[in-house]
Amino acid sequence: xxxxxxxxxxxxxxxxxxxxxxxxxxxxxxxxxxxxxxxxxxxxxxxxxxxxxxxxxxxxxxxxxxxxxxxxxxxxxxxxxxxxxxxxxxxxxxxxxxxxxxxxxxxxxxxxxxxxxxxxxxxxxxxxxxxxxxxxxxxxxxxxxxxx
Amino acid sequence: xxxxxxxxxxxxxxxxxxxxxxxxxxxxxxxxxxxxxxxxxxxxxxxxxxxxxxxxxxxxxxxxxxxxxxxxxxxxxxxxxxxxxxxxxxxxxxxxxxxxxxxxxxxxxxxxxxxxxxxxxxxxxxxxxxxxxxxxxxxxxxxxxxxx
DNA sequence: ATCGTTGCAAAACCTTTGCACCAAT
DNA sequence: ATTGGTGCAAAGGTTTTGCAACGAT
Numbered sequence: 001x002x003x004x005x006x007x008x009x010x011x012x013x014x015x016x017x018x019x020x021x022x023x024x025x026x027x028x029x030x031x032x033x034x035x036x037x038x039x040x041x042x043x044x045x046x047x048x049x050x051x052x053x054x055x056x057x058x059x060x061x062x063x064x065x066x067x068x069x070x071x072x073x074x075x076x077x078x079x080x081x082x083x084x085x086x087x088x089x090x091x092x093x094x095x096x097x098x099x100x101x102x103x104x105x106x107x108x109x110x111x112x113x114x115x116x117x118x119x120x121x122x123x124x125x126x127x128x129x130x131x132x133x134x135x136x137x138x139x140x141x142x143x144x145x146x147x148x
Numbered sequence: 149x150x151x152x153x154x155x156x157x158x159x160x161x162x163x164x165x166x167x168x169x170x171x172x173x174x175x176x177x178x179x180x181x182x183x184x185x186x187x188x189x190x191x192x193x194x195x196x197x198x199x200x201x202x203x204x205x206x207x208x209x210x211x212x213x214x215x216x217x218x219x220x221x222x223x224x225x226x227x228x229x230x231x232x233x234x235x236x237x238x239x240x241x242x243x244x245x246x247x248x249x250x251x252x253x254x255x256x257x258x259x260x261x262x263x264x265x266x267x268x269x270x271x272x273x274x275x276x277x278x279x280x281x282x283x284x285x286x287x288x289x290x291x292x293x294x295x296x
Numbered sequence: 297a298t299c300g301t302t303g304c305a306a307a308a309c310c311t312t313t314g315c316a317c318c319a320a321t
Numbered sequence: 322a323t324t325g326g327t328g329c330a331a332a333g334g335t336t337t338t339g340c341a342a343c344g345a346t
Contacts, residue, residue, distance in 0.1 A: 015300060015345050037335080051303050056336065058301095072220035072275050092269045101267060111259055112278060119249060120283035121240045127221055129275040130260060135268035163320050163325065185310080199328050204311070206326095223310095302343070310335070318327070 002028050004083065005067045012065060019050050023058045024079075027068060032098045033076020069102070072129050078102070088126040094134035096141070101134075150176050152231070153215045160213060167198050171206045172227075175216060180246040181224020219248070221277050226250070236274040242282035244289070249282075 002024045009016050026039050034042070036055040043050050059077050062068035066089075068077050073093060078100065082089050087104035094100070113123045133141060150172045157164050174187050182190070184203040191198050207225050210216035216225050219239060226248060230237050235252035242248070261271045281289060 013300095017301065017345070019302070035335090052335090053304080053337080054302055072277070092264050092267060092271070094269075095272070101269070103264075103267065105263060108259060108263060111256060112276075115253060115256060116240050116251075116278050116280070119240060119251065120286075121242075121249065121278070121280055122282075122286045123240070123278045123280035124243070125279055127275075127277040127279065128260075130264050130269065130271040131273055131275065132264070132269060132271040134270075138268075138270045161325095165320070165326065167327070183310085200310090201312080201329080202327055298344105298346085300343105300345085302341105304339105304341090306338085308335100308337070310333100312333075313331085314329105316327105316329090318325105320325085321323085 001079075001081075005062075005079075008065055008067060014061065014065075019054050020058055020061075022048055022050060023055060023062070024067075027062075027077065027079040030078070033071045033074050033078050033100065035076055038076070071100075072127050073131065088128065090126070090128040090130070092130045092132070092134070094137055095131050096133055096137035099134055149227075149229075153210075153227075156213055156215060162209065162213075167202050168206055168209075170196055170198060171203060171210070172215075175210075175225065175227040178226070181219045181222055181226050181241075181248060183224055186224070217250070219277065220275055221279070236276065238274070238276040238278070240278045240280065240282070242285050243279050244281055244285040247282055 002021070005024050006016050006021070009020065014020075022043055023039060026042050027034065036052055036059060039055050040050055040052050059068060059070075063070055063077075066080055068079055069089060069091075070077055071091060071093070080089065081102050082104055085104045087106040087109045089102055089104050090108070092101045092103065109126060112126055116123050150169070153172050154164055154169070157168065170191055171187060174190050175182065184200055184207060187203050188198055188200050207216060207218075211218055211225075214228055216227055217237060217239075218225050219241070221241065226239075228237065229250050230252055233252050235254040235257045237250055237252050238256070240249045240251065257274060260274055264271050
């Protein structure tokens with residue numbers, strides 16, 4: 001997974017530096033979106049020190065290469081897991097446990113494009129997040145409250 | 149338009165103060181998302197002074213009452229123009245001139261819900277922003293570059 | 297050796313908090 | 322008169338900038 005991203009860096013002419021590898025590793029191991037300072041904190045726990053400015057710049061780069069995404073709802077960063085899959089990359093975010101799943105579907109994109117086309121608007125890309133409950137949390141919720 | 153919002157404030161038991169009316173007026177006249185400091189600046193140009201903290205608090209309130217929305221991509225605030233219309237409120241944002249249009253469509257919401265249902269995810273609401281070119285900018289773009 | 301990257305210091309900017317005062321009801 | 326709102330001062334957090342030094346190629 002990290003290896004794929006390193007490939008992208010190389011083929012695009014960007015250097016594969018230690019800081020970039022470290023940020024990749026953190027994003028890869030994360031279960032939730034991380035802020036730049038989150039990343040710095042997690043690295044520090046491993047005895048590694050990265051300047052926050054460096055982290056900002058690396059995240060900018062990763063987002064521009066689609067190696068990472070910035071979530072709309074929280075502003076946190078996550079590693080992209082879809083690679084070059086067609087269609088805009090979207091997220092399901094569980095508002096209970098915070099876990100998140102990335103997905104894409106060209107059909108959805110088309111529907112949205114057609115819809116906005118009625119307003120004479122020419123869509124380039126979509127930012128889209130679905131907020132709700134993941135299967136686990138949905139189950140727990142219903143155990144607690146019985147049925148509601 | 150502003151009158152409707154004032155109605156909402158009153159019926160919900162919130163006071164209709166001068167600062168709130170001023171912020172409403174600014175949002176109402178704006179063609180693009182505004183930051184709290186943008187609003188302060190615009191008011192100052194009219195010789196009116198509002199503390200930035202006050203503006204933050206007013207915007208928080210407006211968002212909680214759905215009188216305004218905070219755009220997630222840019223962080224700017226816009227007046228809600230859909231009122232209670234069914235379906236999640238979505239935005240088209242022109243990345244050239246910054247103008248924005250709000251819309252909603254229950255069909256889109258359903259499609260997205262059904263799709264995420266395949267992942268055993270239970271969607272509560274959607275966050276969605278379409279980025280592209282408004283009709284004006286699309287035309288200009290094509291005049292400049294001929295055809296591409 | 298080179299040029300892209302990083303680290304550092306500093307600044308700018310954004311957002312929040314607590315409390316005293318004010319003003320809409 | 323009451324109570325919610327506002328202003329102010331201050332603090333805390335986030336993001337950006339410029340430049341010198343470093344290191345991946």
